Amino acid sequence: AQSVTQPDIHITVSEGASLELRCNYSYGATPYLFWYVQSPGQGLQLLLKYFSGDTLVQGIKGFEAEFKRSQSSFNLRKPSVHWSDAAEYFCAVGKSNDYKLSFGAGTTVTVRA
C-alpha cells in the first residue's frame, strides 16, 4: 500500500519569505500526487496535482511542486507567502486504477507579519 510522510508538523514563515513544504511517498510504481490546502474551519481545496509529464507542476495561488522520483518526493513551494497562506497543507498519493488516496498527517503553516 502507498503511504505519505510530511516530516514537518508546523512551519512558521514571515510574510514575503519563501516557503517549502516537504512530502515523501512510498509507492512502487508511478504515483498520482496531490497537494491540498485546508483553511481553518473549511474543507480541503486542491492546490495542484501530478500524474505524468513535466515534473514541475504549477497550481493555484502561486504554488508549485516538483516531483523527484529518485528521492520519492513531491515538495511544495511558494516564492513569497501572503498572510492568507496560513493554513494546513496535506500531501496525498494515489495510484492508477484505484480511486483511493492516502494522506499525510499535514503541515500547519503560520505566517507572521
Place this chain on the structure above:
Amino acid sequence: NAGVTQTPKFQVLKTGQSMTLQCAQDMNHNSMYWYRQDPGMGLRLIYYSASEGTTDKGEVPNGYNVSRLNKREFSLRLESAAPSQTSVYFCATAGGTSSYNEQFFGPGTRLTVL
C-alpha cells in the same frame, strides 16, 4: 452547482446515541468517500463507494456503517456513538471524465460525542 454538500455542519451527541451524516454531490461522480480528520493524523478513510451499489471498508471502519443511496448520495451512520468518534468528518467524491483520482471535498461535519 453546489459541488459536495454535507449535513449537518455541527452535531453534539451523547454516548450511545445514533445519527446519520448525509453527503450529496451534483458532480456526476462515480466514487464517494467518508474520512475522519483528527489532529496530527491527517485524513483517514472510513468507507468508500467506488460506484453506485458498492461499498467497501477503508482504514478505520469500526463503529460505522454506510449506504450508497443512489449516485448522488452517500450516508455515514453511527449506530452507538462513542467519545472516540469525536472528530471532523469529510465526504469526498471522485470520478470525473479526467483526473479521476482527484477528490473533491465537502465542508465537513464537526461531531462531538459526550
